[in-house]
Amino acid sequence: MAPDGSRALLLSTAARVRGPLAALVTLMVTRALLGLATPTLLAASVKAALDGGDAVRPVALLGAAVMMSGLLDAMIAPLGASAVGRAGAWLQLRSVGHLLTFGHRSSLPPGDATARVVQAAPGTAGLTVTVASSVISLASSVVALGLLWWIDVWAGLVFTLAVPAVVFVSRRFIGGATAAQAGYLEAQSAIAARLLSALTGARTIKAAGTVDAETDRVLAPLPGLSAAGQALWNLQRGTVWQLKLLIPLTQVLVLAVAGFGVASGRTGPADLLAVTGYLALASGALSQIDVLLEIAQVRAGTARLAEILARPGPADGTRHAPPADPGEVVLREVTVTQEGRPVLDRLDLRLPAGCSVALVGRSGTGKSLVAGLIGRLSDPDSGHVLLDGVPVDELPLTELGRQVTYAFDRPALTGATVHDAITYGRPDLDHADVVEAARAAHADTFIRRLPHGYDTPLANAPMSGGERQRIGLARALVRPARVYVLDDATSGLDTVTEAEVTEAITTRLHGRTRLIVAHRAATAARCDLVAWLDGGRVVALAPHTELWHDDRYRAVFAEAEAEAGTPAHDGQETADV
Known part of the structure; x- marks a missing residue:
């Protein structure tokens, strides 16, 4: 230096x-x-x-x-x-x-x-x-x-x-x-x-x-x-x-x-x-x-x-997203290179406004990387990411953070209490909204069993991985946004609970754009569309029922479920949402 x-x-x-x-x-x-x-x-x-x-x-x-x-x-x-x-x-x-x-x-x-x-x-x-x-x-x-x-x-x-x-x-x-x-x-x-x-x-x-x-x-x-x-x-x-x-x-x-x-x-x-x-x-x-x-x-x-x-941080933009548009996301010719090899290679993907899109692919294909590009958790080496026609790197970071919200597979819970963890970054939110979001995430029941309910200090609230995921989901759901990105945010839930949470999320976020990084066939089946990622590109964007006939597509879930130790599902027993 x-x-x-x-x-x-x-x-x-x-x-x-x-x-x-x-x-x-x-x-x-x-x-x-x-x-x-x-x-x-x-x-x-x-x-x-x-x-x-x-x-x-x-x-x-x-x-x-x-x-x-x-x-x-x-x-x-x-x-x-x-x-x-x-x-x-x-x-x-x-x-x-x-x-x-x-x-x-x-x-x-x-x-x-x-x-x-x-x-x-x-x-x-x-x-x-x-x-x-x-x-x-x-x-x-x-x-x-x-x-x-x-x-x-x-x-x-x-x-x-x-x-x-x-x-x-x-x-x-x-x-x-x-x-x-x-x-x-x-x-x-x-x-x-x-x-x-x-x-x-x-x-x-x-x-x-x-x-x-x-x-x-x-x-x-x-x-x-x-x-x-x-x-x-x-x-x-x-x-x-x-x-x-x-x-x-x-x-x-x-x-x-x-x-x-x-x-x-x-x-x-x-x-x-x-x-x-x-x-x-x-x-x-x-x-x-x-x-x-x-x-x-x-x-x-x-x-x-x-x-x-x-080291210069990410540049802050000055443009604003159109006020009335519903949240269309477009990734155009996006390339990301890591350790000398392209993880994403001129990838093109369009998330229609108001639709739920499952992002699936084998381990290491860059699903979380694609998810992070929308909210600028990372930036592409080349190409463009647009939100309602505006490049995300031209939006102010604070505004982009309000427009795109995330729930992760291992959420970090921050704050003094459980209530603070859900409202993190938005202390102005009403308690009633917090409770409603927790119910949608199927977190309200176990929160109320804690010694002081929502006011229980996080240090005194031991939670399983699935319970932490539900708190993270509630934190995402309580925020009004154009785009919701759920990065494997239900992986810690059992199949029945995941189905119930997904249904509640679908109802609550109806008309909002959702990108769901999915490892289970049942999760992909509940989405409007599936973006199948392979070789650094989206090889197909279609409903799950259409893609299920492809042996290579089914193999993606067989591999993921074998790694997770969970039984494979054909994804047909749940209606598309």
């Missing part, structure tokens, strides 16, 4: 908290000024006491400076935590929101994307505060060095001679640490991505007896992680001993020169106290190895996070 991308991300993050950040910087600068004044006030108090003068004023000023510094420290900590928290929340929301706009388009594995956000967002959010604190500390150290020169020029010279060596060691460390940290984060993300994919297919792995092989696959990046960690520790160890040797040696030499100055009468005893105080402040800039390590870590993480945000 180019440095400009990381820099722009840091600047935009800082802009979100510019108010608290400005207040925090003001407090830090004030505390630094009080810190610079403290050695002078201490020396003045001791000098007044040694000379027999009035020490009340310098002592009072010294006490006030110390008390004010303590008060500022107490204010800086919570204000900094608040600014970092707000910036981190905004950054995580922005990153996750950007990732969600890609849908299935994202080339990043979910585990890698999650690791990047979790690893980088907190550090990126806090880097502005860290840099501000470091810059103020550095400025304070420079001023302290100037005061050290003013009090004792020889002490100042000795300290200055050590600065180039410290700068050289620090620059070498931060460059090497950034590269090592980038490798460390990359290996972590690779493990997270592999682990997530393994957990998703845990049952398959256990059934296949490949647990050991899968464990080896997940942990394959571990040597790289170890090597990057070792490199980081070696860098830190080598730098720490150099600085830990160089800085105390410099301080001892400075104090020795200052002590000779007092002994020779070049400076007074009180000045030695001031030299000691300003030496400590000036040394602060030389002993920031922890800050350097933090900056190196954040630089690596920020670059990886900026890579996500630099």
Whole structure:
């Protein structure tokens, strides 16, 4: 990632908290000024006491400076935590929101994307505060060095001679640490991505007896992680001993020169106290190895996070669908290539307005891909998808989301309660509408058996796969839309319940366009038309009763039902709807 991308991300993050950040910087600068004044006030108090003068004023000023510094420290900590928290929340929301706009388009594995956000967002959010604190500390150290020169020029010279060596060691460390940290984060993300994919297919792995092989696959990046960690520790160890040797040696030499100055009468005893105080402040800039390590870590993480945000999301359209048209969908010359092979090859398909169309085909023929194109869950490499004559990529994404609604085979239920899961994205919906949709999806009965009915927290509402599917169906049915896409959304239901749900859906969605990804012959039989997908194209669009005479068509369902472990049906016992 180019440095400009990381820099722009840091600047935009800082802009979100510019108010608290400005207040925090003001407090830090004030505390630094009080810190610079403290050695002078201490020396003045001791000098007044040694000379027999009035020490009340310098002592009072010294006490006030110390008390004010303590008060500022107490204010800086919570204000900094608040600014970092707000910036981190905004950054995580922005990153996750950007990732969600890609849908299935994202080339990043979910585990890698999650690791990047979790690893980088907190550090990126806090880097502005860290840099501000470091810059103020550095400025304070420079001023302290100037005061050290003013009090004792020889002490100042000795300290200055050590600065180039410290700068050289620090620059070498931060460059090497950034590269090592980038490798460390990359290996972590690779493990997270592999682990997530393994957990998703845990049952398959256990059934296949490949647990050991899968464990080896997940942990394959571990040597790289170890090597990057070792490199980081070696860098830190080598730098720490150099600085830990160089800085105390410099301080001892400075104090020795200052002590000779007092002994020779070049400076007074009180000045030695001031030299000691300003030496400590000036040394602060030389002993920031922890800050350097933090900056190196954040630089690596920020670059990886900026890579996500630099990827352009799907373009938003500006046209609007005709207000009165009923939902005709046309896919024209649509091609989608995955892993170098065409999954859809110049596919043509027309869904007549108001009809129910079953989309069938062997496993891996791209049924879910076709379904996702209508609502722009993914975009074709070439060709066009039109809704009532308007290309879907020319419609605003929010409007398209209202016009096309989905129900999936494994719906993700989001919200605090069951009611929230059904109204997700549409909190304005009435409870009566929610109940009606749940009844149509045959979900109302088991929902009412839950401890608090529709108000039962999702965490306290364990559901089977079929029950979750019915909640997902209710969520789709409660939304008025032109097109309803049911992507294998009844696969978890038994045959009788599926027939009842399909009949209820047909009644409720009468006159609405429906695309139903079907694996059961009975499901296809209940639709007006069947779109038979094979070889990346629609080989037939006709009623199920006509296609059933083709042995190849029947074989599609025999294969699907054999994989699912369910008996085959001839699809003739249910009337077409």
